[in-house]
Structure formats: C-alpha cells, structure tokens
Amino acid sequence: MTTKTRKLSLKQRGMMSFETQMWIFTRLSALAMYALILFALIGALVMGARYQMNLADVMRWAFMPNVSHVQSTNIPDLAPWMTIFWKLVAIAxxxxxxxxxxxxxxxxxxxxxxxxxxxKIVRFISMVMMASMSLMGAYIIWTS
Amino acid sequence: MGLKRDVSLAAGLRYRGPAGYLTFILHRIGGLGMGIFITMHILASFFGGRFGGTLNGIYEHWAFQVFIYFCVLFHAINGLRITILDLWPKLLDYQTEAIWIEWAVFIPLYLIAVYVIVRVGAGG
Incomplete structure (x- = not known):
C-alpha cells in the first residue's frame, strides 16, 4: 500500500487541495517564525544587548522586534533599533x-x-479579526 | 468545506485519544491563549488611554504572565516537534520518544521562568 501511494504525483495524492496546502502552510510558517525570532535575537545581540539588556528584555524584542520593546532598557541609542529594516522584519x-x-x-x-x-460565523469572525489585527499591528509598528 | 459532523462541542471536549492527546489539547489551549494575548496587546497599543491602561494591567499581572508563558513556550516546543515529525514522516515511528524529549525540554525551562516571574511579581 505505502509503496503504491508514494508513486502517485502530488496532484493525484490530493496535495493540491486547499486543506492540504493550509496544512503545509501551518508547518512552514512555524519554521518561518522560528527563523524570524532567531534573527531578531541575533540582531539584538549584535546591536549591544549583551551588556545593556536582561534576558526578559531580549526575549521581548525577539518575539516582536519593535523599538517600544527596548525603550525601558539601558540601551543608550535607540536609532539602530528603529530602522525601516527592523520595522519590515516586525511586520513580516x-x-x-x-x-x-x-x-x-x-x-x-x-x-x-x-x-x-x-x-461559518466563527470563520468569518476569525478572518475579520485577522485582517483588523494585521492592519492595526502594522500601523503600530510603522509609527512607533 | 462540506464538512458533516455529528459531534457536539461537549462530545468533542470529552474525547480522549491514545498517546499525544495531552500535547494535542495543550497545543490548542496555548494557541488560543496567545491569540487572546496578542489581540489584547494590539488593542491596548492601538487605542491607548484608559482602555489601553486597563488591558495593560491585565496582561502585566504576574498570574497572566505565568499563563501566557506556558502558552508561548509549550506551543513553540510542541509545534517544533509536530513540524519536524510531519516534514520527515519516517520519524513518526518515534513519536512517543519525541514527546518525552519535548517534556524534558519544556518543564525545566518553564519552571525556571515561573520562579523568576513569581519572584519579581511578589516584589522580590
């Protein structure tokens, strides 16, 4: 059975259905979030977090690289933390x-x-929530 | 999507499967918890003022932080297990072992953080 299934193409296996694509998207987006969080963590260490921030502050920045998350630390110059580059990483x-x-x-x-x-009602509410949270969050990140 | 389910919410919550059921339901609770926290945080930052201050007070409380840290850490570690096992299906044979490794990573990390959060929350 298994060898027979493996010979089928992606389309024949039903890999092109919406549900399957969302299934793979969920896994790949999880990996993408890991990559982005690790990237923000390394960025913080490069920009001086080793001596001027504690672990909780670094994690706060890593989970959402927004400048308001480093304002309460000992970082003297916030300019490198609020570049367009970091805003785009945060929005991504x-x-x-x-x-x-x-x-x-x-x-x-x-x-x-x-x-x-x-x-259907819950799906609709979820999608409206997703759209409004994305827009409001992107606005906050861009203007902070 | 043309789904036909005869299972009610109560019956769904009463379901107990074999190994991995606990991680399955905790993954959902963790995901929902993060959704609630991020929604509150975005609303508080967007509107500010007294409304934002009230929301801030809720999620800055140490009890909420203990809960949300559980959600984030468990969802992240369990999600990594699911992703690795699903993308390399041969590893699914070792699912039980993977869940044990997951708990071995999660429990020490979580307990250390809870100790710090509660100590800071208690004013120490």
Whole structure:
C-alpha cells in the first residue's frame, strides 16, 4: 500500500487541495517564525544587548522586534533599533503569525462547532479579526 | 468545506485519544491563549488611554504572565516537534520518544521562568 501511494504525483495524492496546502502552510510558517525570532535575537545581540539588556528584555524584542520593546532598557541609542529594516522584519513576523493563527482558529472551529452555520460565523469572525489585527499591528509598528 | 459532523462541542471536549492527546489539547489551549494575548496587546497599543491602561494591567499581572508563558513556550516546543515529525514522516515511528524529549525540554525551562516571574511579581 505505502509503496503504491508514494508513486502517485502530488496532484493525484490530493496535495493540491486547499486543506492540504493550509496544512503545509501551518508547518512552514512555524519554521518561518522560528527563523524570524532567531534573527531578531541575533540582531539584538549584535546591536549591544549583551551588556545593556536582561534576558526578559531580549526575549521581548525577539518575539516582536519593535523599538517600544527596548525603550525601558539601558540601551543608550535607540536609532539602530528603529530602522525601516527592523520595522519590515516586525511586520513580516506579525503577518506570518496572524496567518498562522487564523488558520488555527478555523481548524478549532471545524472540530468543535457542529452546525454548519456556527462554523461559518466563527470563520468569518476569525478572518475579520485577522485582517483588523494585521492592519492595526502594522500601523503600530510603522509609527512607533 | 462540506464538512458533516455529528459531534457536539461537549462530545468533542470529552474525547480522549491514545498517546499525544495531552500535547494535542495543550497545543490548542496555548494557541488560543496567545491569540487572546496578542489581540489584547494590539488593542491596548492601538487605542491607548484608559482602555489601553486597563488591558495593560491585565496582561502585566504576574498570574497572566505565568499563563501566557506556558502558552508561548509549550506551543513553540510542541509545534517544533509536530513540524519536524510531519516534514520527515519516517520519524513518526518515534513519536512517543519525541514527546518525552519535548517534556524534558519544556518543564525545566518553564519552571525556571515561573520562579523568576513569581519572584519579581511578589516584589522580590
């Protein structure tokens, strides 16, 4: 059985369906978030976090590289922390996270809500939430 | 998506599967917890003022931080296990061992952080 299945093309295996694509997207976006968080962590260490920040502050920056997360530390010059580059990294992390999260909400709704109508309502609320959180979050990051 | 389910919410929550069920349900709780926290944080930063201050007070409380740190750390470690095992399906044979490794990584990291959060929260 297994050898037979492996010979099928992606399309024949049903890999092109929306659900399968979202399944693989969830895994790949998780890896992308790991990469972005690690990148922000290394960036913080390069920009002087080793002597001027404690672990909690570094993690706060790593999970969301926004300048307001380093304002309460001993960093003397915030200019390198608020460049357009870091804002774009933060917005990328935000968008990947909301896309990953909204699919998680849809999956949970599909599992626990029995009625078709209820599922559709929760899906709609999840998508509206994702869109508004992405826009509001991107605005905060860009203007901070 | 044309799903036809006869399982109600209560029946769904009562489900107990074999190994990995605990990580499965904690992954969902962690994901939902993070969704709640990030929504609150974005709303507080966006609107500010008294409304933002009230929300800030909730998620800066040490009890909320203990909860949200559980959500973030567990979701991250368990998610890494799921990703690695799903992208290299041959490793699925070692799922039970992978879950043990996961707990061995999670528990010490979480307990150290809880100790620090509670000590700071208690004013020490």
């Amino acid at each position: 992390l935000l968008l990947v996270a909301t896309a990953h999260g909204v699919h998680g909400l849809v999956v949970i709704a599909d599992d626990y809500i029995a009625s078709e109508r209820g599922r």
